[in-house]
Amino acid sequence: MSLLVFGKTGQVATELARRAPEATFLGRDAADLSDPAACAAAIRARAPEAVINAAAYTAVDRAEDEEDLATTINGAAPGAMAAACAALGIPFVHISTDYVFDGAGTAAFAPDAPVAPLGTYGRSKLAGEEAVRAAGGAHVILRTSWVVSAHGGNFVKTMLRLSETRDRLTIVADQIGGPTAAGPIAQACLTAAGRLTTDPNLAGTYHFSGAPDTSWADFAREIFRQSGRTVEVVDIPASEFPTPAKRPANSRMDCTTLTRLGIDRPDWRMDLTEILTELGARR
Numbered sequence: 001m002s003l004l005v006f007g008k009t010g011q012v013a014t015e016l017a018r019r020a021p022e023a024t025f026l027g028r029d030a031a032d033l034s035d036p037a038a039c040a041a042a043i044r045a046r047a048p049e050a051v052i053n054a055a056a057y058t059a060v061d062r063a064e065d066e067e068d069l070a071t072t073i074n075g076a077a078p079g080a081m082a083a084a085c086a087a088l089g090i091p092f093v094h095i096s097t098d099y100v101f102d103g104a105g106t107a108a109f110a111p112d113a114p115v116a117p118l119g120t121y122g123r124s125k126l127a128g129e130e131a132v133r134a135a136g137g138a139h140v141i142l143r144t145s146w147v148v149s150a151h152g153g154n155f156v157k158t159m160l161r162l163s164e165t166r167d168r169l170t171i172v173a174d175q176i177g178g179p180t181a182a183g184p185i186a187q188a189c190l191t192a193a194g195r196l197t198t199d200p201n202l203a204g205t206y207h208f209s210g211a212p213d214t215s216w217a218d219f220a221r222e223i224f225r226q227s228g229r230t231v232e233v234v235d236i237p238a239s240e241f242p243t244p245a246k247r248p249a250n251s252r253m254d255c256t257t258l259t260r261l262g263i264d265r266p267d268w269r270m271d272l273t274e275i276l277t278e279l280g281a282r283r
């Protein structure tokens with residue numbers, strides 16, 4: 001299958017390149033998502049058999065000051081890609097986020113649960129979801145959460161970096177979610193693209209996050225345990241870690257419908273071991 005991927009250097013794009021090296025990857029130089037029409041033109045010019053969008057504006061706090069740019073990149077660009085794919089009759093796989101939810105309650109959010117983003121990033125990603133659905137083609141929107149890998153910027157690398165200079169860290173303990181390694185996300189996108197090609201009835205919105213659900217503080221503890229670093233992690237409420245963007249307290253996602261695509265939730269503790277091994281940070 002000739003596959004076109006938006007994104008080249010990000011966490012998920014890097015893992016896609018490992019699993020589908022024959023695909024074409026468009027970095028920012030080849031397709032800038034701040035120019036949605038150019039993204040659609042890139043698809044038409046290459047006429048692939050499927051498209052995956054792994055590029056996005058992911059700076060959650062900075063987005064609060066750049067709503068227009070974030071909304072173009074995360075909203076209009078995927079909408080234009082999806083429209084181009086629909087016109088060509090090819091599947092489009094797009095990645096979204098737990099931050100489309102408000103995080104109320106403690107129950108896991110199902111894919112059809114009401115959305116109500118708390119910040120600009122979540123709103124911009126929701127705009128993307130709506131535009132992709134409105135395009136009317138065979139699409140999969142895969143909502144994931146708390147993405148980590150051996151490359152790019154993420155919580156695992158932040159924790160390892162902070163542990164170089166600190167023996168005590170205060171970490172938010174009242175936000176609960178599923179850390180998800182970029183490798184399994186990339187694999188899920190490839191599976192979704194393949195399945196959509198043969199069965200367009202599988203189109204829709206799915207949840208894919210690592211199990212078991214945990215807090216950022218307990219996630220940090222497991223990072224230090226597996227890397228053999230002695231760092232005291234102190235639980236704090238989010239109210240004691242003020243940030244420009246508010247994050248959901250409950251990011252639990254119900255992933256059961258994923259089994260329709262033949263995909264199960266990955267165990268993030270095993271994926272963490274792999275990431276730390278790749279980083280040379282295993283105890």
Ligand SMILES: NC(=O)C1=CN([C@@H]2O[C@H](COP(=O)(O)OP(=O)(O)OC[C@H]3O[C@@H](n4cnc5c(N)ncnc54)[C@H](OP(=O)(O)O)[C@@H]3O)[C@@H](O)[C@H]2O)C=CC1
Nearest residue numbers: 009010011012028032033034055056058097144145146147
């Ligand atoms: N990171 C996370 O914790 C989560 C991510 N997601 C979603 O998963 C998907 C993949 O995220 P992830 O791999 O972590 O993202 P990263 O932040 O690792 O990478 C983002 C990628 O998007 C590219 N990009 C940003 N702006 C533009 C632009 N204007 N034009 C072209 N490319 C651009 C970046 O390119 P460059 O290197 O040039 O900046 C980079 O390759 C995204 O849709 C994201 O919203 C969902 C839940 C959690």
Ligand SMILES: Cc1cn([C@H]2C[C@H](O)[C@@H](COP(=O)(O)OP(=O)(O)O[C@H]3O[C@@H](C)C(=O)[C@@H](O)[C@H]3O)O2)c(=O)[nH]c1=O
Nearest residue numbers: 058060097098099145146147155158170171172216241
């Ligand atoms: C560095 C640090 C963070 N924290 C908290 C802040 C926050 O609540 C939590 C995680 O911080 P981050 O900045 O990594 O989180 P954030 O960038 O908000 O991560 C999000 O990114 C976007 C793209 C998504 O789509 C989400 O699924 C989610 O992964 O840890 C501490 O409590 N103490 C610390 O020392």
Ligand SMILES: [Mg+2]
Nearest residue numbers: 058059060154
């Ligand atoms: Mg971040």
